Amino acid sequence: MSKMHVKMTVNGKEIEALAEPRTLLIHFLRENQKLTGPHIGCDTGHCGACTIDLDGKSIKSCMTFVGQVAGKSVTTIEGIANPDGTLHALQEAFREHHGLQCGFCTPGMITRAHSLLQENPDPTDEEIRYGISGNLCRCTGYQNIVKAIRAAAQMLNVQEAAE
Amino acid sequence: MIPGSFDYHRPQSVSEATAMLADLGEDALIVAGGHSLIPMMKLRMALPEHLIDIQDIADIKSISISGRDVAIGAMVTQADLINSAELQAICPILRETSLQIADPQIRNLGTIGGNVANGDPGNDLPALMQTLDASYILVSNSGTREVKARDFYEAAYFTERSETEILTAIHFTAPPAGHGFSYMKQKRKIGDYATAAAAVIIALKDGTVESASIGLTNVSDTPLYAEQASRLLIGSRLDDATIKSAVEAAKTITDPAEDGRGPKEFRVHLTGVMVERAIRQAIKTAT
Ligand SMILES: Cc1cc2nc3c(=O)[nH]c(=O)nc-3n(C[C@H](O)[C@H](O)[C@H](O)COP(=O)(O)OP(=O)(O)OC[C@H]3O[C@@H](n4cnc5c(N)ncnc54)[C@H](O)[C@@H]3O)c2cc1C
Ligand code: FES
Ligand code: FES
Numbered sequence: 001m002s003k004m005h006v007k008m009t010v011n012g013k014e015i016e017a018l019a020e021p022r023t024l025l026i027h028f029l030r031e032n033q034k035l036t037g038p039h040i041g042c043d044t045g046h047c048g049a050c051t052i053d054l055d056g057k058s059i060k061s062c063m064t065f066v067g068q069v070a071g072k073s074v075t076t077i078e079g080i081a082n083p084d085g086t087l088h089a090l091q092e093a094f095r096e097h098h099g100l101q102c103g104f105c106t107p108g109m110i111t112r113a114h115s116l117l118q119e120n121p122d123p124t125d126e127e128i129r130y131g132i133s134g135n136l137c138r139c140t141g142y143q144n145i146v147k148a149i150r151a152a153a154q155m156l157n158v159q160e161a162a163e
Numbered sequence: 164m165i166p167g168s169f170d171y172h173r174p175q176s177v178s179e180a181t182a183m184l185a186d187l188g189e190d191a192l193i194v195a196g197g198h199s200l201i202p203m204m205k206l207r208m209a210l211p212e213h214l215i216d217i218q219d220i221a222d223i224k225s226i227s228i229s230g231r232d233v234a235i236g237a238m239v240t241q242a243d244l245i246n247s248a249e250l251q252a253i254c255p256i257l258r259e260t261s262l263q264i265a266d267p268q269i270r271n272l273g274t275i276g277g278n279v280a281n282g283d284p285g286n287d288l289p290a291l292m293q294t295l296d297a298s299y300i301l302v303s304n305s306g307t308r309e310v311k312a313r314d315f316y317e318a319a320y321f322t323e324r325s326e327t328e329i330l331t332a333i334h335f336t337a338p339p340a341g342h343g344f345s346y347m348k349q350k351r352k353i354g355d356y357a358t359a360a361a362a363v364i365i366a367l368k369d370g371t372v373e374s375a376s377i378g379l380t381n382v383s384d385t386p387l388y389a390e391q392a393s394r395l396l397i398g399s400r401l402d403d404a405t406i407k408s409a410v411e412a413a414k415t416i417t418d419p420a421e422d423g424r425g426p427k428e429f430r431v432h433l434t435g436v437m438v439e440r441a442i443r444q445a446i447k448t449a450t
Pocket of ligand 2 (some may be wrong): 045
């Protein structure tokens with residue numbers, strides 16, 4: 001069972017690599033691409049720590065083989081900050097509103113929230129809670145996570161109105 | 164957990180995929196979203212030597228509706244089912260049920276075809292397909308056949324599909340306009356399979372039931388179409404005594420496993436609760 005050639009876009013950059021077909025996307029990102037932002041929490045699809053964006057949709061990278069995403073575009077938490085290096089509104093808001101404690105779930109939470117705000121730029125608290133229902137926070141800091149996502153949505157909507 | 168080794172293939176058409184299946188036989192498995200298969204591969208309960216990824220096959224990805232006839236391609240994702248306004252207009256129980264499957268990330272890759280082909284009694288869509296009296300289209304090198312969802316499931320992970328067949332589409336006729344519907348699922352947390360769940364579809368005329376259909380999830384080693392319970396509702400005006408008799412009839416066909424979701428008696432009892440709630444909710448949604 002030979003290695004396969006995979007090509008994809010990762011955080012805006014085209015990459016090419018050799019990988020065993022059985023490589024899970026999370027392992028490929030962390031070990032081959034050295035992107036250790038996405039975490040491995042449960043390895044069973046439940047916790048959402050490994051959430052990444054695939055062609056604009058949130059997916060769990062521990063439940064996906066690398067070959068399945070060949071030819072597609074992947075965004076990890078490393079690709080969320082603004083091009084000039086300043087923090088994205090979501091990252092700012094998580095800091096400002098104490099949306100993280102130990103920080104383990106944070107890359108998955110922010111990546112998921114990023115896609116959620118694209119689907120629904122002005123979500124209610126209930127929609128935020130439903131939208132992040134596939135992400136667990138072991139520190140159970142959900143109140144502030146919801147607050148941070150709401151604040152980021154407001155910030156982004158104000159920015160958009162100003163442009 | 165690392166799955167065993169395999170070779171990965173991405174055929175571009177149904178015929179290319181069925182040729183591979185014919186050639187590789189039991190050494191090959193289809194992968195759709197992978198969200199039931201990859202967990203099995205991690206546990207080494209599935210050890211395919213070849214994975215045939217069917218994501219590039221263009222003609223099994225769409226929903227087409229003509230009149231009340233619905234055809235859904237196998238690679239339509241659970242998120243697509245939720246987002247289809249056309250489907251929502253004619254058969255809203257598909258959206259209601261899909262919203263109770265797993266979580267947003269899983270539904271972005273998990274497909275309807277994988278959910279119904281998988282054969283896990285915990286999957287939510289098979290009982291719904293039985294309730295809708297849907298048929299599955301199975302294609303192999305030697306031809307195409309259609310199998311009713313009500314005849315498809317044999318035991319946990321054993322279905323009528325042979326290993327050289329691909330499930331390409333699901334066909335059904337949407338229930339009459341104004342039908343009442345509900346999918347009630349009791350689960351321990353988001354992303355959990357049902358402790359018990361019930362799908363109910365009823366069509367009323369002047370308060371009398373013209374047609375009724377009830378399906379049950381995860382209370383036996385296959386999904387269940389509750390035929391007797393459905394029949395009891397037909398012709399009635401859904402008085403309390405009739406509902407009670409249908410609930411009891413549904414409970415008698417169950418044989419739930421004892422697992423972390425609770426002892427058998429509890430799950431049988433809960434089946435009754437889900438059926439009753441689903442009937443009452445269906446009455447409310449009927450117009
Ligand atoms: C954390 C988590 C929670 C979940 N919760 C739920 C839940 O609450 N309810 C629920 O119903 N499901 C749940 N699931 C399962 C999920 O819905 C899966 O997506 C679904 O069961 C399988 O679809 P798939 O496209 O991922 O199929 P795969 O995993 O790719 O395939 C499943 C099986 O079907 C076969 N197969 C797939 N497509 C075809 C085809 N077109 N023709 C023939 N054979 C095919 C494969 O060979 C494999 O054996 C959950 C999964 C996870 C990881
Ligand atoms: S590590 Fe992927 S969902 Fe938990
Ligand atoms: S901040 Fe610790 S797991 Fe969420």
